[in-house]
Amino acid sequence: MSDSVQTSTEIGALNPLAPEHLPYFIPAADGSDHMLHTAIYFLLFFAFVGGVLYLHMHSLPERMAHGHGRTQFQIVAMLGLLALFTHENLFWIAALLLAATTLPDFLTPITSGARSLAGLAGREYEGDAEREDDPGHDPGAPLHHHVPGTPTAQASADDPFQDTPTDTPKDAKG
Numbered sequence: 001m002s003d004s005v006q007t008s009t010e011i012g013a014l015n016p017l018a019p020e021h022l023p024y025f026i027p028a029a030d031g032s033d034h035m036l037h038t039a040i041y042f043l044l045f046f047a048f049v050g051g052v053l054y055l056h057m058h059s060l061p062e063r064m065a066h067g068h069g070r071t072q073f074q075i076v077a078m079l080g081l082l083a084l085f086t087h088e089n090l091f092w093i094a095a096l097l098l099a100a101t102t103l104p105d106f107l108t109p110i111t112s113g114a115r116s117l118a119g120l121a122g123r124e125y126e127g128d129a130e131r132e133d134d135p136g137h138d139p140g141a142p143l144h145h146h147v148p149g150t151p152t153a154q155a156s157a158d159d160p161f162q163d164t165p166t167d168t169p170k171d172a173k174g
């Protein structure tokens with residue numbers, strides 16, 4: 001055989017000038033690169049973990065505002081979506097501050113006053129009518145979710161802290 005043709009035993013053999021121990025980052029003679037594969041798996045794993053952590057942190061204002069009122073939760077959710085899609089940190093900070101703040105309830109005293117004035121005038125209070133955008137909600141019921149088909153009077157009878165409307169319209173005669 002000529003010197004230019006190599007046998008199969010000579011292909012996998014190390015060059016005689018190479019040291020006995022080569023570093024791990026040098027590819028083997030067969031072309032396999034273990035360092036490249038390790039780096040690819042490492043980067044894919046940490047990109048996935050980083051994305052999960054980013055989205056978990058990004059949903060923090062919505063998770064904080066979950067116990068607040070419906071309107072406040074919707075505003076926080078919209079600010080969170082704006083922050084996610086526009087990459088403006090100001091929207092996320094505003095959502096976080098709004099979620100950390102408990103807004104005062106201005107509507108209950110106004111509704112109570114309107115109900116009292118309607119009772120004094122001898123009329124039915126129209127604000128207690130079922131609204132089209134919020135079916136099944138009893139205005140005197142607590143803020144937890146209303147399950148359709150369950151009586152709301154039972155829920156308010158079980159709750160000792162529930163305010164019961166005492167200013168119902170009275171007959172003019174009596």
